[in-house]
Amino acid sequence: MVNVAVLIKQIIDIDQMKTDSEGKPILTGVPYRLENLSKNAIEAAVRIKEKQGGKVTGIIFGTEAGTSAMKESYAMGVDEGILITGYKGSNPQVTAKAILTYLRQIQFDIVILGDQSADSYTGMLPGLISAGLGIPLLGNANKIDIEGKVVRITQVGETENVEMEAEMPVVVSVTQEINEPRLPPVLQIMAAGRKPIRTEKFDGSFSKVSVLSNLAPKSERKRKVFEKVDEGVAEIVKVLKEEVR
Amino acid sequence: MKFLTLSDDINFLRQINTLISGKGEFDSVLIGDGDPKGLGSGVLFRVKKDTPFDAISEGILKMSKDYDYMVIGSTEIGREIAGYLSFKTGFYTATEIFYLDINGQKVHTKRFFFGGKTVIEEESDAKIITVAPGVVEARDLGSTPQMKDLDVGQSRIRITKFTSKAGGSVRLEDAKVIVSVGRGIGSKENIAKVEPLAKALNGEIAGSRPVCMDYGWLSEDRQVGLSGKKVSPKVYIALGISGQIQHIAGMRNSKTVIAINKDKNAPIFQECDYGIVGDIFTVVPKILEQLKQ
Numbered sequence: 001m002v003n004v005a006v007l008i009k010q011i012i013d014i015d016q017m018k019t020d021s022e023g024k025p026i027l028t029g030v031p032y033r034l035e036n037l038s039k040n041a042i043e044a045a046v047r048i049k050e051k052q053g054g055k056v057t058g059i060i061f062g063t064e065a066g067t068s069a070m071k072e073s074y075a076m077g078v079d080e081g082i083l084i085t086g087y088k089g090s091n092p093q094v095t096a097k098a099i100l101t102y103l104r105q106i107q108f109d110i111v112i113l114g115d116q117s118a119d120s121y122t123g124m125l126p127g128l129i130s131a132g133l134g135i136p137l138l139g140n141a142n143k144i145d146i147e148g149k150v151v152r153i154t155q156v157g158e159t160e161n162v163e164m165e166a167e168m169p170v171v172v173s174v175t176q177e178i179n180e181p182r183l184p185p186v187l188q189i190m191a192a193g194r195k196p197i198r199t200e201k202f203d204g205s206f207s208k209v210s211v212l213s214n215l216a217p218k219s220e221r222k223r224k225v226f227e228k229v230d231e232g233v234a235e236i237v238k239v240l241k242e243e244v245r
Numbered sequence: 246m247k248f249l250t251l252s253d254d255i256n257f258l259r260q261i262n263t264l265i266s267g268k269g270e271f272d273s274v275l276i277g278d279g280d281p282k283g284l285g286s287g288v289l290f291r292v293k294k295d296t297p298f299d300a301i302s303e304g305i306l307k308m309s310k311d312y313d314y315m316v317i318g319s320t321e322i323g324r325e326i327a328g329y330l331s332f333k334t335g336f337y338t339a340t341e342i343f344y345l346d347i348n349g350q351k352v353h354t355k356r357f358f359f360g361g362k363t364v365i366e367e368e369s370d371a372k373i374i375t376v377a378p379g380v381v382e383a384r385d386l387g388s389t390p391q392m393k394d395l396d397v398g399q400s401r402i403r404i405t406k407f408t409s410k411a412g413g414s415v416r417l418e419d420a421k422v423i424v425s426v427g428r429g430i431g432s433k434e435n436i437a438k439v440e441p442l443a444k445a446l447n448g449e450i451a452g453s454r455p456v457c458m459d460y461g462w463l464s465e466d467r468q469v470g471l472s473g474k475k476v477s478p479k480v481y482i483a484l485g486i487s488g489q490i491q492h493i494a495g496m497r498n499s500k501t502v503i504a505i506n507k508d509k510n511a512p513i514f515q516e517c518d519y520g521i522v523g524d525i526f527t528v529v530p531k532i533l534e535q536l537k538q
Contacts, residue, residue, distance in 0.1 A: 014360040014490075025363055090358075092338070093331060116324075118360050121471065122340035123319065123375075127298070127328015136299065136402045140321045158254065158320050159466060163406040164297070177458065208337050212366040214358060221502060225520035227509065229528055232521035236503055237535040239519060243480050243501055244422060244446050 002052040002146060002168070005103055006045040006078065007113035007125070008060045009035035010069035014119055023215035034069050037114025039076075039181035040174050044144060045112045046077035047179065052146060055079045057106055061098045062087045067197055074192035075184035081195075082106075086202035090120040091209070096128035098202040103133065108169060110151060115140045115173040126173035136166035142177045246347065247271065247311065250286065251326065252318035253294070255279025256416065259383035261316055261376050262286060266386055268347055269313070274395055276301065276322060285386025290395035295404045298322050302329040303398025309334065314347070319375040327375045336372035343380040343475070361471045361494030379418040379475035380498075415449060415466055417474045422448030422482070425469055425496070426462075428455045429485020429506060429525065433462040439484055439529050445536055446480070453492050470495035484525045488513025505529070 226232030246269030
């Protein structure tokens with residue numbers, strides 16, 4: 001039996017997000033979705049349960065809107081969920097504090113999470129959670145094997161892959177390549193809608209950050225686009241000869 | 246002001262040192278091997294490559310009082326160490342920055358947000374900073390540091406094996422010309438058809454996330470984008486790349502961007518200086534032919 005806690009993030013669907021004429025993000029009406037790597041984390045957790053037995057507990061730090069992400073997680077095979085509300089903006093230290101409060105209340109052998117989320121991309125949470133729990137982190141795994149008490153992973157590094165292992169309890173962060181997240185069948189999605197979600201409120205903020213601006217970067221490209229190939233080729237060859245000489 | 250810089254890649258460490266040079270004194274931590282000549286640091290603390298991140302973090306914590314800021318390269322182990330230090334010290338951490346200015350006690354940084362769709366400009370009292378790769382060109386900073394070994398801590402993680410990735414270690418960050426292929430290239434075999442262009446321009450071949458990660462037509466270390474390399478060549482040639490924002494985030498600092506794509510509505514044409522709406526396999530040979538003239 002291996003009990004897994006999986007950390008799940010809900011983000012706005014950034015592919016659908018647009019910016020206005022001043023470059024400000026337009027957030028109203030943009031739907032939420034499960035963060036990409038969270039799906040891989042859930043899939044990895046559920047596969048461990050299917051092989052080893054045990055329970056998968058999902059934890060989300062977000063807002064009330066997180067119930068939909070939790071239901072989707074249930075449909076993928078998460079057994080129980082804790083939705084912590086009170087998210088007020090991206091700050092990995094605050095997120096870690098909120099999650100650690102509830103992680104400490106449940107039983108787990110492995111904590112699984114995505115290595116870097118698709119929206120804020122800080123990549124800080126694996127190290128924060130590992131330090132907070134005082135247990136080893138096996139980071140950026142594209143493969144997880146469990147043998148007795150030992151968890152073995154292959155870490156995807158920049159130029160090399162690294163095999164490493166540690167005894168449970170451990171934190172494992174995962175890459176997108178680790179698996180193909182399942183698409184749950186309709187019946188499971190319907191059943192998931194009826195499952196209860198434990199909701200908790202996190203109050204705490206120690207953000208010492210002032211956001212000066214959050215705007216779409218200005219592109220000052222020339223945008224000389226040719227539909228007549230030969231004209232384009234002539235211009236580009238001229239540019240290349242100037243730049244590369 | 247005194248900084249401690251860290252990376253597991255000597256070239257990345259040079260970039261970080263270049264970024265902070267002129268802002269104060271600095272020592273560095275290097276995980277693994279590398280030539281320290283011209284690194285500019287006072288002391289270089291060396292760590293064996295097979296040391297787990299928590300043992301390195303504990304070693305840094307022992308001497309963290311000697312430094313005002315810890316500036317860490319955002320690689321996998323760099324982010325793990327930054328997260329660990331962030332928890333243990335409670336210091337706010339500015340992450341994945343590509344711009345850094347320190348005035349008085351305030352740290353002014355810029356980083357991408359919403360998957361690269363926006364840039365967040367922040368002012369904080371961050372003491373730990375992670376730097377995105379490839380944000381500055383590394384310079385020779387003249388002085389060579391005094392060498393010491395980092396007094397690392399304990400770890401329960403056992404590192405058992407390193408395997409080099411296929412493709413070796415290409416340094417896209419240093420390339421003057423990059424010929425980058427997207428899904429529109431169609432197949433792994435087709436990449437060979439555009440390689441002569443890279444060769445003629447003394448450039449490197451790179452690719453988008455689908456090409457490098459999903460289809461494996463190129464090795465991972467050739468991936469340009471938010472989750473890959475951040476590059477800033479003189480010329481970036483995008484072939485069959487649609488121009489998803491995550492890709493743009495990796496090549497935005499290129500000096501001149503050239504795009505060739507069949508789809509005239511491809512977003513890459515909004516992010517290029519020169520573009521041709523057309524078939525890669527017709528256009529590229531024409532460019533090559535005229536380049537030789």
